[in-house]
Amino acid sequence: DAGVIQSPRHEVTEMGQEVTLRCKPISGHDYLFWYRQTMMRGLELLIYFNNNVPIDDSGMPEDRFSAKMPNASFSTLKIQPSEPRDSAVYFCASSLAGGLEQYFGPGTRLTVT
C-alpha cells in the first residue's frame, strides 16, 4: 500500500506567488483532511472532505487559501497570494468512512520568502 502521497515535498517561493500543494489519499478512503503544522500553533485542521465534498472549512485561515477535490484520488490546497506567515509544513491525511484512524502523508514543507 503506497500510503498518502504528497507533492512537492519542499516548496520555496516568494511572497505574492501562487502555491499549489497536492495530495493523493489512500485508495478507498472516503475522507481527506488538510492540516498545517507550525511551532507556534501545532497541528491545525484546515479543511476536510467526505466523498470529494468539502464538509468543514472553518480552519482555513483566509480567503487566500482554497482547496479542491475533483475526484476521489486527488486534492489540492492552493495559496494565492502567498505570504511569509504561510511558511509551515502542510499535511494531508485520509481515513475510511467514519473519519477515525487518520493516516498522514509525509507533508510539504513550504517556505515563503
Add this chain to the structure above:
Amino acid sequence: GENVEQHPSTLSVQEGDSAVIKCTYSDSASNYFPWYKQELGKGPQLIIDIRSNVGEKKDQRIAVTLNKTAKHFSLHITETQPEDSAVYFCAASKGNQFYFGTGTSLTVIP
C-alpha cells in the same frame, strides 16, 4: 470547542525505562483518542488509539489508558528503545475533527 493539553513537553529516559505522556481534554462528548508518533521530517504515524467505551488498550510495549470521569488519557511506553525517540501527539475527537495536543519530544538515551 475542544481543548487538549499535553504534558510534559519534553521527556528524557534511559533505554529500558518506561515513559509516560499525559493528556487532558475538555469536551466530555469526545469519544476517540488516538496517539501519533512523528519522526523528524516525516508525517505523524498512528501508533495506538482508544475509544471511550474502553478503559485501557495495549499493543506490545505501548499502552493507553483513559479516565472519562477525569477527562484524561495517557500513553505508556515500556522498555524504551532509542528508536522510540520522536515527538508524540495525543488527540481527542467526537467526530471527524481531531484536536491535537502540543506534542511531547521523547528522547531515549542509550
